[in-house]
Amino acid sequence: xxxxxxxxxxxxxxxxxxxxxxxxxxxxxxxxxxxxxxxxxxxxxxxxxxxxxxxxxxxxxxxxxxxxxxxxxxxxxxxxxxxxxxxxxxxxxxxxxxxxxxxxxxxxxxxxxxxxxxxxxxxxxxxxxxxxxxxxxxxxxxxxxxxxxxxxxxxxxxxxxxxxxxxxxxxxxxxxxxxxx
Numbered sequence: 675x676x677x678x679x680x681x682x683x684x685x686x687x688x689x690x691x692x693x694x695x696x697x698x699x700x701x702x703x704x705x706x707x708x709x710x711x712x713x714x715x716x717x718x719x720x721x722x723x724x725x726x727x728x729x730x731x732x733x734x735x736x737x738x739x740x741x742x743x744x745x746x747x748x749x750x751x752x753x754x755x756x757x758x759x760x761x762x763x764x765x766x767x768x769x770x771x772x773x774x775x776x777x778x779x780x781x782x783x784x785x786x787x788x789x790x791x792x793x794x795x796x797x798x799x800x801x802x803x804x805x806x807x808x809x810x811x812x813x814x815x816x817x818x819x820x821x822x823x824x825x826x827x828x829x830x831x832x833x834x835x836x837x838x839x840x841x842x843x844x845x846x847x848x849x850x851x852x853x854x855x
Contacts, residue, residue, distance in 0.1 A: 682731035732767035771804035
């Protein structure tokens with residue numbers, strides 16, 4: 675059995691640092707980071723012991739137009755209220771469900787941290803539809819419904835309901851809970 679930490683929306687590696695400094699068994703995990711923002715990729719290249727995937731965690735491998743802003747931020751949603759999005763570019767994407775199913779086994783221990791700036795409202799239903807959500811042992815999600823006007827409360831509640839109660843949820847901006855309660 676492998677132990678896997680998937681960091682979807684790795685940004686500049688803050689969650690990796692926090693995970694390594696605060697989880698007593700972090701050295702037993704393989705770490706995979708998904709990040710499309712070119713500035714953040716440069717930071718992530720300097721972190722040892724990770725597998726860097728220079729792509730947006732998404733529902734297919736076709737690529738997508740992403741909106742970028744200041745402070746190394748970005749979103750697939752042009753109406754995101756934070757991050758001062760002002761530029762756009764097509765970025766590579768990776769089908770997260772397929773990635774999980776092609777690279778791991780159901781008996782592997784998989785933790786998924788997801789801070790993907792609204793894309794969670796597409797990715798979580800896709801993980802569920804493809805059967806990959808059941809492979810996740812712990813899941814930490816930063817929800818963005820309040821920051822993206824085009825995401826409805828219904829979409830939010832539907833995606834949130836797909837994350838089973840047995841999977842831990844990350845709902846705080848700066849806290850990544852690391853130990854089962």
